[in-house]
Amino acid sequence: MNSFLAPYACQAGASRGRLYAEPESSTRTPFQRDRDRIIHSAAFRRLQYKTQVFVYHEGDNFRTRLTHSLEVSQIARSIARVLGLDEDLAESLALAHDLGHTPFGHAGEDALQEVLAGFGGFDHNAQSLRVVTKLERRYVEFDGLNLTWETLEGLVKHNGPLTGPLAVKPDKVLPGAITEYVARHDLELATFASAEAQVAALADDIAYNNHDIDDGLRAGLFTIRDLAEVPLVGPVFRAVAAEYPDAELSLHIHEVVRRMIGMMILDCIAETRRRIERHRPQSAAEVRAAPEPLVAFSDEMRANDRALKAFLFPNMYRHFTVNRMTSKGRRVVKDLFHLLHAEPECLPPEWRRLSDGPGTAKTARVVADYIAGMTDRFALDEHRRLFDMQEKP
Structure with a gap:
């Protein structure tokens, strides 16, 4: 046991291991190896050109899935360090949490969910599991990255239990990718x-809330004045303006985002310590068996978080300029799916070999895997190649 970790932390030396047994590394813990495998994966590299909110060509300074994942990992490591948790496992999960996202953000996911309604649907968390257990092909002896049980568990359940009395969404049908995998592991x-x-x-919540404020302001989707009545955000902006009245607007924004991230991290740490004191877990197993999540915001911060999301939804995620681009993204994804599902002979050879003919359920999943792995840029280029008669195939 690592003496520097809390008793309720995951202990790398006591990991439940991998689906396929491998010799242990002499220089890295199992969770460090997971992190390194994720970083070196093709799916992780592709996050560079996958939408967070803005499509890749709309500006170099906006977040992508890659920069978002790096920011989440920094916040996760900071919190894990203070709480005495395994930083490498927290980092692995932060880096892997968006691997299953489609091109064009949630618009692409919604489009795939719609066209796959008769074929088991689409869920980005389930797709992340597919990526790391099946679709990444880097090893001779197995498909996927063969990550530890703890990383796979966290990837699937980071938002809470999926079945049983504590299930986050008790009425939701489990995605096929998850049920198929847990039957084996x-x-x-x-x-x-x-x-x-x-x-x-x-950490994901902290990162995207605050960085979407940053990106939304810089894109001109809303103004600081619009944020004046939003709890937490408005008061912090007023405090920064009073303290630095002559500073540039961009510096005000940076300072506010920095302070808000810090406030949310400190709130999370304080509330988590209260819950740990209440439940007194003595092992990672007791964390899993707890009647509530042990890592959480306080009631006040949860209310602030909901208010901020309520502001961002209409003012950013449903802003007409964002709607126009996401509408295009949905059409691109649907067009690609319908054509390739009906004509799998148009798939690249390595994907065509996996299909079993036009219109089948197996081909639908193969096409979904192909499209979900695309970057925004590749999806747009592939759409042109397939639909524009002037483009070379």
């Missing part, structure tokens, strides 16, 4: 994930 879907996975999930 039980991820204990009825319990909470590790504290490290819970940290990664909250």
Whole structure:
């Protein structure tokens, strides 16, 4: 046991291991190897050109899935360090959490969910599991990255239990990718994930809320004045303006985002410590068996978080300029799916070999895997190649 970690942390030396047994590394823990495998994966590299909110060509300074994942990992490591958790596991989960996202952000996911309604649907968390257990092909002896049980568990359950009395969405049908995998490798879907996975999930919230404020202001989708009545955000902007009245607007924005991230991290740490004191977990197993998540915001910060999301939804995610681009993205994804599902002979050879003919359920999943792995740029180029008569195939 690592003496520097809390008793409720995941212990790398006590990992439940990998689906396919491998010799241990002499220089890295199992969770460090997971992190390194994720970083070196093709799916991770492709996040550079996948939409967070803005499509890749709309500006070099806006976040992508890659920069977002790096920011989440920094926040996750910071929180994990203070709480005595395994930083490498928290970082692995932060870096992997968006691997299953489609091109064009949630618009692409919505489009795939619609066209796959009769073929098992589409879920980006389930797709992340598919990526790391099946679609990444880097090793001779197995498909996927062969990550540890703890990383796979956290990837699937970071938002909470998927089955049982504590299920986050009890009425939701489990995606096929998850049910198929747990039939071989039980991820204990009825319990909470590790504290490290819970940290990664909250770090995701902290990162995208604050950085979407930054990107939204810089894109001109809303103004600081629009944020005046938003709890937490408005008061912090007023405090920064009073303290630095002559500073440039861009510096005001940076300072506000920096302070808000810090405030949310400190709130998370304080509330988590209160819950740890209440439940007194003595092992990672007791964290999983707890009746509530141990890593959380306070009631006040949860209310602030909801208010900020309520502002961002209409003012950013549904801003007409964003709507226009996401509408194009949905059409591109649907067009690609319908053509390739009906004509799998148009798939690249390595994908065509996986299909079993036009219009089938197997071909639908192959096409979905192909499209979900695309970057925004590649999806637009592929659409031109397939639909523009002037483009070379």
